[in-house]
Amino acid sequence: MEFDAIVIGLGAMGSAASYQFAKRGARILGIDRYAPPHKLGSTHGESRITRVACGEGLEYTPLALRSNVLWREIERESAANLLTQNGFVSIAGKKRASKAGNAEFLEVTIAAAKAAGIEYEILEGREFRKRFPAFNVKDEDVIYFDRVGGFLKPEACVETQLRLARHLGAEIRLNEQALSFEETGGDVRVKTSAGVYSAKTLIVCAGPWLPELIEPKLMPGLKVTRQIVCWFRVKDSARLEDFQPDRFPPFVWQVPAEQISYGFPALGGREEGVKISTEQYDVAVDPDHMERTVAAAEQAALYEEYVAPYFPGLDRACVRSDVCLYTSVPDSRFVIDRHPDHRRVIVASPCSGHGFKHSAAIGEALAQMALGEPHLDLSAFRFAARRP
Ligand SMILES: Cc1cc2nc3c(=O)[nH]c(=O)nc-3n(C[C@H](O)[C@H](O)[C@H](O)COP(=O)(O)OP(=O)(O)OC[C@H]3O[C@@H](n4cnc5c(N)ncnc54)[C@H](O)[C@@H]3O)c2cc1C
Structure with a gap:
């Protein structure tokens, strides 16, 4: 079967993206080399700060505001306790x-x-x-x-979004490593430790393992x-x-x-x-x-x-x-963009220790981008939009 999208990496970004794709009725395959939430990447340790006013730059506010709406929506859909706004x-x-x-x-x-x-x-x-x-x-x-600030429970956010995604029909394959991808005429093929899958779009959210899947020249200084x-x-x-x-x-x-x-x-x-x-x-x-x-x-x-x-x-x-x-990356800004050489591939790396709070909105924007729907402006996070 050809999927609408394959998501590589089901941590903060990938769990959010998988859930948002599934919610839109898309045929979605999520793959992770481990079984998130796990302790080997960037998304564990009980708590993450969320702030709407971000000292990293004004461009992050829309992501934080939208994420807060989504965290509450996910809480209602799942009865999970994810977000505490204690300031x-x-x-x-x-x-x-x-x-x-x-x-x-x-x-x-x-x-x-x-x-x-x-x-x-x-x-x-x-x-x-x-x-x-x-x-x-x-x-x-x-x-x-x-x-309006507060904290999130990262493991519960990942677990809940993956559970909801599965419930909505997503295929989630754990303990399976993506080895490579190639873009052919009309689709993207992903080779994993267990097989080959194809989709219209590939989302790469491999967190700290990103350098294994994309060329270093795309993110200099990563x-x-x-x-x-x-x-x-x-x-x-x-x-x-x-x-x-x-x-x-x-x-x-x-x-x-x-x-x-x-x-x-x-x-x-x-x-x-x-x-x-x-x-x-x-x-x-x-x-x-x-x-x-x-x-x-x-x-x-x-x-x-x-x-x-x-x-x-x-x-x-x-x-x-x-x-x-x-x-x-050296300017500490996120990278969320289509791969310049493979337009069916979108890379999402909320770099630099401040990405979790925004992950719900980034996941939504990734699904919207892939499905051709309007989405939040992510132009500040393009490969080519790095600060001088
Ligand atoms: C100590 C610490 C404190 C932080 N504090 C905050 C905070 O207070 N507030 C905040 O907003 N952010 C914070 N952050 C940042 C935030 O947690 C990260 O930006 C975010 O969790 C990154 O998510 P990710 O999806 O990119 O990576 P991950 O959650 O690590 O997910 C990557 C996933 O990809 C999988 N994977 C990798 N390669 C492959 C492959 N080849 N095939 C299949 N699967 C693969 C991995 O197994 C993993 O599950 C903090 C980070 C750390 C480490």
Whole structure:
């Protein structure tokens, strides 16, 4: 049978795209080399920040707004709990780290909120500490706070969209690796570890394994980097309430260090800990040959530099940890575009550690693009639209 579309990779992007194709009645085949949601790519670790005002640029706002509508729609269709809008905080002082090279993250967040007409507050350190006592901000820090941000549960989002896609007739093949594709006259053929399939359109959402399927010249400087995430124990039960979602919104903090820090409220008890992390873009890895556990020395270094000075209520005991992968290009912008040499092939890589929140809308736009329907403007994310 010829499919309307084949989706390679069923993580954040591919699960969303498969669901959106299936919802439109398209004949869809989704293929993944593992069984998502899994812990080997970029879409695991309990939580992802969602923000409508994005410090990465104003071009992301329409994707975030549309995604929030879609997350709620998916929740209604599935009875799953995916999105919590308990607010978003961006903190910066004079001396500050850059998020993905952008030292103006706070200022761009404010500009994006203004442009989108989002209600927000700018708070001084003293006032912020009174309302959100777990954060040890300085009096002179500037703090942005809105109530439309929050967090998503990535594993549940992927699992739910794949379940809905199957229910709507999608064929989902797990533990099957796509090896290559070729465009023939009227279709695209995909060779996998188990067979050959053809479709009118191919969507490639292979995340950190993208370099195995597309030529490096299409995404110059593409890098896969190993990120660590740790959950630190709350020091005592009395302090746990300061880390609950109503008093501890997800945050991006441009701390006076090399990298930013970010974190989430406690989603369990004291012993389940509070997830705080940072980012690194320096050391590239091969997803098939890399260290998948977080060493005690890495946990201790994260605690000393990014946790202890800012969250006095958290203990040095790292109760859980994960390794996750960023797929980045030098300007940190997404790549969502038709392959320049194979017009039936669309590549979707929400690069650089900030793609999850937008994945519902990107999945929808991919299905619409392939089926010739109107869709959100993705021209900022073309191969040829890279920043100078
Ligand atoms: C530590 C960390 C924190 C983050 N925090 C945030 C955040 O707070 N907010 C936010 O919005 N974003 C965040 N992100 C970014 C976001 O999670 C990613 O942008 C997004 O999950 C990427 O999804 P993806 O579909 O591209 O990749 P993945 O979800 O990794 O999916 C790729 C899939 O392709 C499959 N695959 C690969 N090659 C093949 C092949 N040849 N054949 C078949 N299948 C294949 C893989 O098995 C995998 O399932 C974070 C990322 C990390 C790592």
